[in-house]
Amino acid sequence: MASTSAALVRDPPGRRGAGRGSARGSLRRASHGAAILLLGLALALGASAAVAGLVEGVASSTAAAARRSLLQQQPQPAATGPPVGCFDGRTVVAYAGSGGAPDLKEVAAALPYDTGAQLLPLGAGQAVLLDLEAGGPCTAGLTSLPGALLLYDNGTLDRALPRLAALRAVGGSLMLYGKAGLGDRGLKSLQPLQGMSAAKNLLIYNMDALGDLKGLEAISALPGTLILSDNARLRSLKGLDGLTSLGGDLALLSNQALTSVQGLGNLRTIGGQIVAKGNGNLRDLLPLTSLTSLGRITETNNGDNRLELPPALEGRDADGSKATSAAPGGGSSGRGTRAQPDASVVLVYAGKAPDLDDVNTWLQDFMPPMDKDKIDVRPYNTRLVNLYGNGDEVKRLGVVTGSLVVWSNTDLGKGLWPLAGVSAVYGALVVVGAPDGGSVLETLQGLDNVQYAGTVGILSLPRLKDFSGLGSLAALGGDFNVLFCPSLASSRGLGPLSSVYSDLWIQGCDSLKDLEGFKGVRSIGASLHLHQLASLSSLDGLGALESVYGEILIKKCGSLGSTSGLKSLIYVGKSVALLWDSQLSDLSGLSRIKTVPSDVMISGLPALTSLGQLSGLGSVGLNLVISDNAGLKDLSGLGSLTRVGGLLSISNNNGLQSLKGLEGLTSVGGPVNIASNPSLPGDSAEASRLRGLVQGGGSGGGGIGGAQQKK
Incomplete structure (x- = not known):
């Protein structure tokens, strides 16, 4: 049969609605x-x-x-x-x-x-x-x-x-x-x-x-071509498990729900090329674990610009270069780099090996989850390594070109000392407690030689005390997430980090008293989230922080009285949200902020009596919400504010007696909601003036629900 290559590389025809033309x-x-x-x-x-x-x-x-x-x-x-x-x-x-x-x-x-x-x-x-x-x-x-x-x-x-x-x-x-x-x-x-x-x-x-191709299991060989095109709900290729050889091309065209080619795990040869176009959720071809022959890959407009092949594949990449042979997650011989880690996973465990589906589901249950574009634990890309195995496999882990997941159950013990050979993890470095809460891990010692990680996730470790073991970590390519570690009392032990490339997210650590481990961090590439930290009384550990390129959210930190620890902060790229912090009375850490491109939300701060430390704030790009602050008497401190791009909402401030402080405000892009402030005169001339500032007229409108959460 004539090759279909020339035809398959063209854009696949549309078909829904007007797509047929x-x-x-x-x-x-x-x-x-x-x-x-x-x-x-x-x-x-x-x-x-x-x-x-x-x-x-x-x-x-x-x-x-x-x-x-x-x-x-x-x-x-x-x-x-x-x-x-x-x-x-x-x-x-x-x-x-x-x-x-x-x-x-x-x-x-x-x-x-x-x-x-x-x-x-x-x-x-x-x-x-x-x-x-x-x-x-x-x-x-x-x-x-x-x-x-x-x-x-x-x-x-x-x-x-x-x-x-x-x-x-x-x-x-x-x-x-x-x-x-x-x-x-x-x-x-x-x-x-x-x-x-x-x-x-x-x-x-x-x-x-x-949703799949179950029913075609008896097909073991196709002398010609396999084309799957415009199948809107096709998620995997399960059902083609019996297919071992394909004489022509494998074409995957505009299958928008396709997330995996799982089902082709027994396919050993492809006589033609792989053509993958317009599969918006497809990020890799890792299930092709048996493939030993491949001519070429043509790929565009998929879930990743480059669909990753199994490391062991002997063939050629999309650019024609030879693929490097490596076991999944097998270290420095893999294809991943710092800039583009591969999708392989090394899963370290002790005792009975965990079910991989259970691990994957558990990692997605966290908020923020360990996103699948960072780590996806599957049988075809994961290598299990016993922390206390008889061989020296764990000792050979040096540079992990994909992700390293440490599964902490009771059998894992109190430390990670056998992992002393690991020096870098290009993907995600995750230490996670098992769902049964049986983790007895108290220290991260054993990771002392790790100098780089793409992302760090420290998740659900009920006995972890501090960050000892991460003292060599000098560079971070993504998030630093610490979630639900109730015994974590200090952030000390962390290495000389100067920046966090993406989010710094700490949540559900009720014993955490300080942020000293982050004292060298000058910039956060995405957002700073401090949430449900009941014992945190100071932000002094963030004294070097100058820029947060996403949002700042400080929520339900009941012992925090002041933001003064943010003494170097001069730039916020998105929003500022201070929510339900019962002791917070000092906003001086925000005094150098001149403009906030998105939202400013100050809500649920009963100890706050003044906005005086916000005197430098001149512009809010979207919404300004001031609500549920019982101790606030007026809005003095906002005298430099001239513009609110969206909603202006002042509500449920029981002690608010005056709108003094907003005299300089001359532009409001959205509704003005001034309501349920029982001590504020209802016929306030200033309230009427503010309502008259709305572009296009109109007033009223409700508040917004809360800080934007990570997607």
């Missing part, structure tokens, strides 16, 4: 006319006749008429298979008549433009229609077809497909095509095809209700 609409109208002719033929032959006919140009053929006559006969109870002469080498188009006749020109237009006619012949005299619902001797016990088979789903194919349960082989292509617009009303399962074991090519287009 006016030209596609004219094709539908033309094929609709052909369908009417066929239905008229069926009616003329009688109500009991099977609706089966030939595509244009074959009605005059004597042999074709004889075959049509066979298709129209009633079933014979004694028949063990279709009569001789039912089918020749032409494409059989099988469908359910209750859904209407198939639009073959639409199908033909969806195929690769230069090889479509070879993949699935649908031209004049090349195809025959077969209504499965009409029955007849030609479908009874049908086990093979000499030519190609198109299964056309018009919304009712699920009712009729079981009639092909005996089918084992087709001599040409097997194609499944869903009529545009069916969505989840289409065929949901391929189980009726579970006996199918042989076809030249496999083409699956527009089957929007399919």
Whole structure:
């Protein structure tokens, strides 16, 4: 068969809504006319006749008429298979008549433009229609077809497909095509095809209700091409587990829900290329663990600019360069770099190995979760390493080019000393307590030689006391997340970090009293979140912090009385939110902020009596919310504020007696909500003036729910 490469690299055709285009609409109208002719033929032959006919140009053929006559006969109870002469080498188009006749020109237009006619012949005299619902001797016990088979789903194919349960082989292509617009009303399962074991090519287009390909397990080899295109709900390729060889190309085109090629784990050879285009959630090809032969990869507009191959693959990357051989997560011989870590995972454990699905689910349960674009624990990309194993595998862990996950259960013990050889983790370095709460880990000692990590996650460790063990960590490529470590009393022990590239997020650590471990950090590339830190009384450990390029959220830190520890802070790139901090009375750490591009929210601070330390604030890009601050008497301190780009909300401040401090405000972009301040005069002239500042008029409106959370 001619290679499909030239055709497959073109943009796949759209198909939903207007995506088919006016030209596609004219094709539908033309094929609709052909369908009417066929239905008229069926009616003329009688109500009991099977609706089966030939595509244009074959009605005059004597042999074709004889075959049509066979298709129209009633079933014979004694028949063990279709009569001789039912089918020749032409494409059989099988469908359910209750859904209407198939639009073959639409199908033909969806195929690769230069090889479509070879993949699935649908031209004049090349195809025959077969209504499965009409029955007849030609479908009874049908086990093979000499030519190609198109299964056309018009919304009712699920009712009729079981009639092909005996089918084992087709001599040409097997194609499944869903009529545009069916969505989840289409065929949901391929189980009726579970006996199918042989076809030249496999083409699956527009089957929007399919979540996987279960039912095709008997197919072990395809001499030609495998194309999966525009299948909106297809998440994985489970069902192709029996496929070991593919003679032509593997094409994955615009399957928007596809997150994994899991199901192709036994595929050993691909004779052509891999073409992956427009699969927005597909980030890697790691399940291709058995693949030993690959010519080329053409990829664009997928979930990652570069779909990662299994490290052990002997083949060529998308740019034609040789792939490096390495075991999953096997250290410095892998393909990952600091800039682009690979997707492999080393999972360190003790005692009984954890279930990988349980580990993956547990990591996603945290907020913020260990995002799947950072770490995804799966059988095809994860290597299990016993911390106390008899071999020296754990000692050979030096530079981990993917992620390193330490699973802390009771058996792991109190420290991580066998990991002393690890010097860098290009992906995520995660130490996580098991869901049963049985972790007894007290120290991170053993990680003392780690100088770089892409992301750090310290999660659910009920006995961890401090950060001892991270003293060499000098550079961080992503987040630093510390979540739900109730015994963590100090951040001391952390290395000489000068910046956090993404988020610094600390939450649910009720014993944490200081942030001294971060005393060298001058910038945070995304957001600073301090949440539910009941014992934190000072921000002095953040004294060097100058810039936060995302938002600052300080929430439910009940012992924090002052922000003065932020003495060097001069820039915030997004929002500032101080929420429900019962002792917070001093905002001096924000005194050098001149503008906040997004929101300022000061809510639930009963000890706050003055906004005087915000005297430098001149502009709020979006919303300014001041609410539930019982001790606040007026708004003095906001005298430099001239602009609020969105909502201005002042509400539920029980002690507020005056709006003094907003005299300089001359522009409000959104609604003005001044309400439920019982000590504030209702007919305040200043309130009326503020409402009159709204661009386009209008006032009122509600407040906003809270700080923007990490996605």
